[in-house]
Amino acid sequence: MSVVGRKSGFVAVIGAPNAGKSTLVNRLVGAKVTIVTRKVQTTRFPIRGVAMEGEAQIVLVDTPGVFAPRRRLDRAMVQAAWNGAADADVIVHLVDSAAELAVEDGSAVGADPHAVRDAQSVMEGLKVSGRMAILALNKIDGVKRDRLLALAERLFSSGVYEEVFMISAENGSGVDDLKKRLASKMQPGDWLYPEDQTADLPLRLLAAEITREKVYLRVHDEIPYAAAVETTAFTEAKGGAARIEQTIYVEREGQRAIVLGKNGQTLKWIGQHAREELCELFDRKVHLFLHVQVRENWQEMREFYSAGGLDFDV
Numbered sequence: 262m263s264v265v266g267r268k269s270g271f272v273a274v275i276g277a278p279n280a281g282k283s284t285l286v287n288r289l290v291g292a293k294v295t296i297v298t299r300k301v302q303t304t305r306f307p308i309r310g311v312a313m314e315g316e317a318q319i320v321l322v323d324t325p326g327v328f329a330p331r332r333r334l335d336r337a338m339v340q341a342a343w344n345g346a347a348d349a350d351v352i353v354h355l356v357d358s359a360a361e362l363a364v365e366d367g368s369a370v371g372a373d374p375h376a377v378r379d380a381q382s383v384m385e386g387l388k389v390s391g392r393m394a395i396l397a398l399n400k401i402d403g404v405k406r407d408r409l410l411a412l413a414e415r416l417f418s419s420g421v422y423e424e425v426f427m428i429s430a431e432n433g434s435g436v437d438d439l440k441k442r443l444a445s446k447m448q449p450g451d452w453l454y455p456e457d458q459t460a461d462l463p464l465r466l467l468a469a470e471i472t473r474e475k476v477y478l479r480v481h482d483e484i485p486y487a488a489a490v491e492t493t494a495f496t497e498a499k500g501g502a503a504r505i506e507q508t509i510y511v512e513r514e515g516q517r518a519i520v521l522g523k524n525g526q527t528l529k530w531i532g533q534h535a536r537e538e539l540c541e542l543f544d545r546k547v548h549l550f551l552h553v554q555v556r557e558n559w560q561e562m563r564e565f566y567s568a569g570g571l572d573f574d575v
């Protein structure tokens with residue numbers, strides 16, 4: 262039986278790569294549940310974060326960016342994003358307003374040409390699905406007000422949005438209003454998670470994601486998308502510490518050398534930053550051991566997909 266007054270539901274955050282979806286989910290939750298980098302295609306599988314607003318529990322689903330898929334991993338990521346939207350009670354389409362205006366101006370520069378950063382493909386997907394979404398224009402900290410309003414009008418005229426919010430996921434502006442609105446759209450029913458739980462990612466996976474974030478931050482320019490991280494052991498050590506062993510997979514020997522760096526300096530940096538964050542996240546001492554291994558075909562290995570809930574066969 263549900264407790265009187267309680268409400269809950271799922272909100273999927275979808276959008277082009279780099280729109281700020283993970284930043285928004287972390288901001289709404291008030292804790293880091295999903296990793297953020299300035300690179301496109303950071304999020305690889307749907308991640309749930311739990312936010313509370315009064316008596317309402319909002320389960321946010323961070324999704325991989327929607328773009329024109331090419332490889333198997335791309336296809337699985339894009340499908341996971343749409344599945345996340347299909348299963349949710351509310352869809353938030355997050356748009357990087359600065360990038361969108363750059364596309365309008367013809368001044369967009371994309372490091373990866375197949376990762377189209379505009380709102381069009383998501384808008385079309387919404388049309389096909391017949392679902393209405395909340396449009397959230399993000400990164401308003403970097404755009405002029407009049408251009409923002411014109412952009413809102415243009416996107417809203419597509420007819421797939423019920424409302425528009427203008428926010429900055431980074432500095433929090435407008436996010437409280439959006440959160441209140443999402444809470445009001447939750448349905449009567451008991452909470453889906455304990456009140457104090459913010460994430461539901463298995464610890465091993467979360468730990469691997471934190472390390473992957475550091476790998477991305479440090480060597481993404483040299484080895485775009487070629488790295489994956491797996492937690493191979495997560496055990497108790499002396500004095501209440503956790504012992505975590507992880508393998509960083511790369512596709513070629515040369516990439517292994519890049520991840521290691523001169524005298525192992527790069528790997529040391531990655532390990533140090535990951536360890537610090539893991540200590541904070543798990544609120545305990547962490548001994549982290551990183552290995553780098555060449556596995557040419559990790560993107561074709563089934564277990565990488567199932568671990569993150571991705572479908573291998575798409």
Ligand SMILES: Nc1nc2c(ncn2[C@@H]2O[C@H](COP(=O)(O)OP(=O)(O)OP(=O)(O)O)[C@@H](O)[C@H]2O)c(=O)[nH]1
Binds near residue numbers: 429
């Ligand atoms: N200026 C500004 N930058 C932002 C804002 N929100 C997010 N960012 C930045 O945008 C970049 C991408 O953020 P993410 O949250 O990783 O974006 P994402 O949509 O999850 O990206 P993928 O997982 O790759 O699809 C990061 O460098 C963020 O710091 C914002 O409101 N303003």
Ligand SMILES: [Mg+2]
Binds near residue numbers: 303
């Ligand atoms: Mg993301």
